[in-house]
Amino acid sequence: MFDSRHIKTFHEVVRTGSYSAAARSLGYTQPAISQQMKALERDVGTPLFTRVGRGIRLTEAGEALTRHAGTILDSLLAAQQQISAIARLRTGRVRLCAFPSAGATVIPEAMARLAAEYPGIRVELQEGEPPDSLRRLARGECDITLGFTYPGLHVEVPEDLVEIPLLEDQLTVLLPAGHPLARRRAVHLADLAAERWIAGCPRCRANFLHACAEEGFTPDIAFTTDDNLVVQSLVAAGVGIAMMPALVLSFLCHKKVTGRAVEPHTRRKVSAYVLRDHLRIPATALVLDEIKTVAAARVGC
Structure with missing residues (x-):
């Protein structure tokens, strides 16, 4: 695995043509540049430069790395910018x-x-x-x-x-607007024992059955559906009533349907x-x- 700092230094050595020029460009000492290049050569397992007089020349491996170094650095920069944007909640x-x-x-x-x-x-x-x-x-x-x-x-x-x-979400009962108990602000669950019911999702239905048992009756469940809009339509059509969470009341779609709090209160x-x-x-x-x-x-x- 390459060290990205070494790749950056390598790229600068190639660009400037010497260790000393790269050191001046990056603000390092020349021995520090030399040590990084030796570390990079250990990582790749082969020399990247050869000495030619007082200068340096790329080996075949060095030329291969040169072709990829710019792409590697560009990819790292793009990754850093993307991570920074995520951390700063820009994306x-x-x-x-x-x-x-x-x-x-x-x-x-x-x-x-x-x-x-x-x-x-x-x-x-x-x-x-x-x-x-x-x-x-x-x-x-x-x-x-x-x-x-x-x-x-x-x-x-x-x-x-x-x-x-x-x-905490108060449970309510959905009634047709013309239902006799719709005039009340709250309805006792036991007063609805003779009604036909529309039941919802399995967990809501389990809670509903438990609440009815606590009040001493078993409800007549005529329909079951997980769809809130279907429940409202069935209630509006007068084919049953339903126990629903109060959150549903904020998006009632039928003028023929009204919601009332259920007693005893359940949330x-x-x-x-x-x-x-x-x-x-x-x-x-x-x-x-x-x-x-x-x-x-x-x-x-």
Whole structure:
């Protein structure tokens, strides 16, 4: 493996024609130049220069190295410039995986803030829910994951991941606007025991079934879907109601649908997850900061 300093010195010796001229150009002593060239010759395993009178001449190996030295130095300079740009947040790429309701609420605002101040940072958005999204993060397929947990429902977090709590998301019930209970500010879950229900993702459905069991009934689940827009359309059509996180309320698309808080109050915890070592990567840390800022502004909303 070549030392880049030796390649730079070699390139200057060739350009100036002598050790002494290279020493003056680089600000070294002539013995220092000589020592670097001897070290480079040891690395390559063959002489690079021969003495001709009081001057020097390139060997065949030296001529071969000369043809590549400029390219090597240009590549090193380009790498240094690119790394500097990444460190100074002028450029960078972050792969962000989020569950749908976070992807439709927290993420757009955070990305707008990021684009306004750091337009060179590119974010690749992925969609996924825990525990699959956490496993994806542990495998290195993304850099940040937004996930959620419900009280009493354990989710296994790989030990090399760091959890960063963001907010607590109140659960609500989506009702047709003309539903008799839609006039209330909050609805007791037990009062909805006779309703037909639309259930969501497996973990949300597990929490929903647990909450209903706590209130003494088994819900009549008529439909299941992971698509929030499909859930809204089904509720708007009057074919069922649904328990949904409050984040969904900010992008209700149907005037015929309304959301009401559920009693007893249940909240899911929304967190960001990242590999511990990635906290030291400037672009990843920046994206996390923007997400935390947006999430903090939503607390209490």
